[in-house]
Amino acid sequence: MFERLTKDARAVIEGAVAHARGGGARTVEAEHVLLAVLDSEGSRASFALSALGLGESRDAVREAVGEARRRAGLTRAEADALAGLGIDVREVVARVEEAHGVGAMAGESGSPGWWGGGRPRFG
Structure with missing residues (x-):
């Protein structure tokens, strides 16, 4: 194809x-x-x-x-909506990254996933 x-x-x-x-x-x-x-x-x-x-x-x-x-894919509008509920997405991201490293909420990992071979997946 x-x-x-x-x-x-x-x-x-x-x-x-x-x-x-x-x-x-x-x-x-x-x-x-x-x-x-x-x-x-x-x-x-x-x-x-x-x-x-x-x-x-x-x-x-x-x-x-x-x-x-x-921000794990959250748009600015979604982050603003959560802020209206008292949830500071920047603070959540900072705390997660402090504990697990920068990019932790992005789903990035050290594992090769499909990069080691095979066909790419499209989301």
């Missing part, structure tokens, strides 16, 4: 896998695909994102994705 994709689409998939691998994720998620599309300058998808104003904010998008992963 992979060979039926366009050259640009294959490059995005490969880039998404690389982003997931680099972040220690066990599955390729939407944020990995988004980062790969932002990296694929000159593609139609990259052009579309640039037209929406995301092209110039590539670094901000990367930072936001990294912060969301540290």
